[in-house]
Amino acid sequence: MDTVSDAPLLEIRGLSKSFVGQRALDRVDFTLRAGEVHALLGENGAGKSTLIKTVTGIIARDEGTIRLDGAAIDPKTGAEAVAAGIATVYQEVNLLPNLSVADNLYLDRQPTRFGLVRTGEMRRRARELLSGFGLDIDVSAPLADYSVAVQHITAIARAVDLSARVLILDEPTASLDAQEVAILFRVMRSLKERGIGIVFVTHFLDQVYAIADRITVLRNGRLVGERETASLPKLDLVRMMLGRELAEVESHREAGSAPAGSAAAPLATFTGYGKNRYVAPFDLVLRRGSVVGLAGLLGSGRTETARLVFGAETADAGAATVDGAPARLATPREAVRLGFGFCPEERKTDGIVAELTVRENIVLALQARRGWMRPLSRREQDAIAAKYIALLDIRPADPERPIGLLSGGNQQKALLARWLATDPRLLILDEPTRGIDVGAHAEIIRLIRRLCDDGLALLVISSEIEEIVTYADEIVVLRDRRHVARLSGDAVTVPAVLAAIAEDDARAA
Amino acid sequence: MSAPSRPTPSGQAPSKPAPGPTPAGATRGFRLPRTGLAQLAAFAVILLVNWSVSPQFFDVRLQDGRLFGSVVDVFNRGAPVALLSIGMVLVIATRGIDLSVGAVMAIAGAIAASLADSQPVAVCLAAALAAGALCGLWNGFLVSVFRIQPIVATLILMVAGRGIAQLITEGRIVTFTSPGLAGLGSGAFLGVPMPVVLTAVMLLLTLALVRGTALGLLVEATGANARASRLAGIDTRATTIAVYVWCSLCAALAGVVAAADIRGADANNAGLWLELDAILAVVIGGTSLFGGRFSIVLAVVGALIIQAMNTGILLSGYRPELNLVVKAVVVLAVLLLQSPKLGALRGFLAARRART
Numbered sequence: 001m002d003t004v005s006d007a008p009l010l011e012i013r014g015l016s017k018s019f020v021g022q023r024a025l026d027r028v029d030f031t032l033r034a035g036e037v038h039a040l041l042g043e044n045g046a047g048k049s050t051l052i053k054t055v056t057g058i059i060a061r062d063e064g065t066i067r068l069d070g071a072a073i074d075p076k077t078g079a080e081a082v083a084a085g086i087a088t089v090y091q092e093v094n095l096l097p098n099l100s101v102a103d104n105l106y107l108d109r110q111p112t113r114f115g116l117v118r119t120g121e122m123r124r125r126a127r128e129l130l131s132g133f134g135l136d137i138d139v140s141a142p143l144a145d146y147s148v149a150v151q152h153i154t155a156i157a158r159a160v161d162l163s164a165r166v167l168i169l170d171e172p173t174a175s176l177d178a179q180e181v182a183i184l185f186r187v188m189r190s191l192k193e194r195g196i197g198i199v200f201v202t203h204f205l206d207q208v209y210a211i212a213d214r215i216t217v218l219r220n221g222r223l224v225g226e227r228e229t230a231s232l233p234k235l236d237l238v239r240m241m242l243g244r245e246l247a248e249v250e251s252h253r254e255a256g257s258a259p260a261g262s263a264a265a266p267l268a269t270f271t272g273y274g275k276n277r278y279v280a281p282f283d284l285v286l287r288r289g290s291v292v293g294l295a296g297l298l299g300s301g302r303t304e305t306a307r308l309v310f311g312a313e314t315a316d317a318g319a320a321t322v323d324g325a326p327a328r329l330a331t332p333r334e335a336v337r338l339g340f341g342f343c344p345e346e347r348k349t350d351g352i353v354a355e356l357t358v359r360e361n362i363v364l365a366l367q368a369r370r371g372w373m374r375p376l377s378r379r380e381q382d383a384i385a386a387k388y389i390a391l392l393d394i395r396p397a398d399p400e401r402p403i404g405l406l407s408g409g410n411q412q413k414a415l416l417a418r419w420l421a422t423d424p425r426l427l428i429l430d431e432p433t434r435g436i437d438v439g440a441h442a443e444i445i446r447l448i449r450r451l452c453d454d455g456l457a458l459l460v461i462s463s464e465i466e467e468i469v470t471y472a473d474e475i476v477v478l479r480d481r482r483h484v485a486r487l488s489g490d491a492v493t494v495p496a497v498l499a500a501i502a503e504d505d506a507r508a509a
Numbered sequence: 510m511s512a513p514s515r516p517t518p519s520g521q522a523p524s525k526p527a528p529g530p531t532p533a534g535a536t537r538g539f540r541l542p543r544t545g546l547a548q549l550a551a552f553a554v555i556l557l558v559n560w561s562v563s564p565q566f567f568d569v570r571l572q573d574g575r576l577f578g579s580v581v582d583v584f585n586r587g588a589p590v591a592l593l594s595i596g597m598v599l600v601i602a603t604r605g606i607d608l609s610v611g612a613v614m615a616i617a618g619a620i621a622a623s624l625a626d627s628q629p630v631a632v633c634l635a636a637a638l639a640a641g642a643l644c645g646l647w648n649g650f651l652v653s654v655f656r657i658q659p660i661v662a663t664l665i666l667m668v669a670g671r672g673i674a675q676l677i678t679e680g681r682i683v684t685f686t687s688p689g690l691a692g693l694g695s696g697a698f699l700g701v702p703m704p705v706v707l708t709a710v711m712l713l714l715t716l717a718l719v720r721g722t723a724l725g726l727l728v729e730a731t732g733a734n735a736r737a738s739r740l741a742g743i744d745t746r747a748t749t750i751a752v753y754v755w756c757s758l759c760a761a762l763a764g765v766v767a768a769a770d771i772r773g774a775d776a777n778n779a780g781l782w783l784e785l786d787a788i789l790a791v792v793i794g795g796t797s798l799f800g801g802r803f804s805i806v807l808a809v810v811g812a813l814i815i816q817a818m819n820t821g822i823l824l825s826g827y828r829p830e831l832n833l834v835v836k837a838v839v840v841l842a843v844l845l846l847q848s849p850k851l852g853a854l855r856g857f858l859a860a861r862r863a864r865t
Contacts, residue, residue: 310740312739312740331739332739332740332741332742333742333743333744335742336741336742337742342740344740349734349736349737350736350737350740351737351740352734352737353729353730353733353734353737353738354733354734355729355733355734355801355802356726356729356730356733356801360726360729360730363726364726364730364738364741364743365741365742367723367726367727368727368738368741368742368743368744369742370723371723372722372723372724372727372748373722373723374723375721375722375723375726376723418741
């Protein structure tokens with residue numbers, strides 16, 4: 001931190017951005033000093049990517065100022081941002097894997113003589129540049145031959161060589177192993193010493209504490225706060241990222257619901273269930289009339305657990321039983337036959353079939369389970385659609401409207417209807433209330449409670465901790481793709497969940 | 510088919526303004542080929558143009574128990590491409606494409622012609638169709654199990670298939686004299702040429718199979734969003750294999766018809782480039798190459814439009830080479846009508862007209 005100066009390198013003030021009426025960024029401030037690593041943190045939808053995209057000129061801001069070295073800048077395209085001195089390296093390296101490392105480093109600015117590329121000269125410069133990053137590799141080999149870490153460093157080297165003052169790293173470590181992360185951190189430290197300011201976006205808190213000097217946390221498009229890493233305990237950080245005003249949280253738990261749940265016979269059990277490099281083996285019991293919540297930060301393995309349970313990914317370890325009998329869950333089809341249903345987080349890509357009507361979307365899972373030879377007649381389809389449109393108050397109440405034209409909340413209700421129509425025994429809901437308006441939000445929570453009372457087993461993933469504690473009988477906490485804690489009964493409280501999420505591995509064991 | 514109940518702009522504002530896709534942006538995804546008025550009108554216009562260049566165009570006479578005439582020719586000559594388009598539309602609905610149908614025609618024709626003089630016609634037909642089914646399994650397997658891009662996967666059989674057909678005919682043009690098989694090409698049923706009858710039967714059979722069961726919905730869902738469909742419990746793999754098998758079956762039947770018509774199998778030229786006509790027919794029929802909604806009937810109308818153009822150019826006395834240019838212009842027009850940019854522009858203009 002010796003080279004950190006107090007004069008801001010990049011100064012963002014009052015940045016706002018709305019998308020079709022929804023505020024993605026609301027008067028956000030952000031300050032980056034030269035020679036510091038500044039972590040930008042927040043859950044999905046917090047506004048991290050919007051912030052980065054506005055700074056790098058990929059999307060236009062509504063209001064606010066961006067100053068680089070005290071001078072206001074207004075990049076309209078990514079190229080303008082690079083020219084101004086702001087370079088970005090994304091999680092998915094956007095270089096050309098089939099070209100050589102040297103070509104990638106000097107693409108568009110190759111050294112030439114008489115209009116011809118001087119390959120030898122280019123390779124020499126490339127070797128020199130990369131050696132500054134502690135990398136000694138054959139620069140004439142295709143980029144794809146190298147590990148993701150080397151590809152990242154190549155991307156960083158290119159960005160820095162384009163005279164970057166500010167380097168934005170958007171989740172650079174998501175696909176790296178521990179050793180590769182160490183290499184990347186070494187590069188980041190050397191860049192720090194050169195006085196480059198680094199914005200580091202990640203969801204691995206351990207890495208934040210390993211490398212970042214300061215932390216800025218966003219939530220729901222607002223600035224939560226900016227802190228020195230050294231003076232911010234991890235629990236406080238998690239609270240900043242997830243919690244609302246904790247004082248406001250009142251317990252909605254109904255007395256007696258938890259014991260009733262745990263007494264019921266298990267519907268499905270998973271023992272030592274897991275998949276290599278996906279989720280570490282876990283034990284899980286799902287009971288009728290009981291809600292199990294999965295809590296943890298983004299990328300902690302919640303969705304992965306759900307996908308394994310539903311057969312969307314095939315487990316390579318452990319055993320599952322349904323109704324006490326061994327069950328095979330290698331495809332969603334098999335899970336659906338056993339009475340499972342799954343509302344995925346990514347509604348648009350994994351949930352709705354946008355082009356088909358609300359009616360067709362609602363009957364889809366039931367029809368798939370019956371098989372193509374036993375079609376639901378048009379009259380049956382109309383009856384099912386009408387029933388659930390009324391029951392869940394899907395608006396507009398037009399079964400023949402393409403579902404893609406409905407609002408997010410109504411799409412979510414239609415997806416719930418799709419599974420309810422199959423008369424399921426287990427429903428898996430991945431972030432059922434994300435991206436939907438407040439009214440629909442409350443309705444969906446009421447519905448979850450009602451389904452549970454009707455004897456359904458539910459597995460619910462949610463980032464809204466204070467919300468999930470109000471209806472879950474048991475909460476499993478995940479970290480780094482492991483199930484690290486299980487809270488049930490009276491232990492299901494917001495502070496307990498937050499503490500379990502923030503806890504160090506040593507203490508969790 | 511259901512009555513299209515499109516969202517109509519009513520006077521009342523909806524209780525909640527729906528965020529998300531704007532009407533203009535949604536044009537491509539939700540443009541349903543339900544009415545087919547445009548295609549039928551285009552077909553009628555082309556027939557009328559043909560009539561104006563050749564006044565005898567609509568003359569039909571009965572000879573030896575079979576109808577003859579230019580307009581009958583449109584249907585008779587159009588039969589092979591119509592057969593191909595019946596299968597092709599299903600493949601395209603799953604967001605795939607099948608370039609091998611022309612080669613499958615050659616294989617099926619070669620098998621049928623080779624067996625014609627030694628076996629009864631039923632055996633010839635069965636052998637040809639079985640070969641077609643096998644080809645379809647191969648394509649479907651490559652696409653859905655090995656996840657090879659459809660255009661590349663079917664390119665393999667497109668190239669190899671013609672070689673296989675030549676191996677069957679031993680590099681010669683195999684001719685036959687069996688009147689049974691020849692009847693499938695030049696015969697007639699109640700005066701209607703046999704190729705037309707076979708195409709109609711295949712069309713009705715496919716409609717019954719696809720729209721009479723839930724297959725149509727499963728195919729549309731798979732094509733529009735394969736990930737979501739799989740998570741909804743649809744066996745997207747089996748669905749994909751099934752459409753490729755059906756497509757190759759249709760192609761095999763088209764190959765038998767083509768061979769029966771010329772009483773011989775020419776492995777080099779049978780069905781040559783017809784895959785492109787079949788894809789064109791599907792596109793003219795309003796089915797998007799992005800998969801999803803499809804119409805089998807309109808794909809067949811598309812095939813008839815192509816053949817009506819071919820026939821018209823021949824009748825008009827222009828050089829047949831012109832045919833290709835005219836076809837290209839029609840493709841361009843149809844694709845432009847489907848382009849999302851143009852759809853957005855249309856929506857913009859409509860909105861402006863509505864405002865003023």
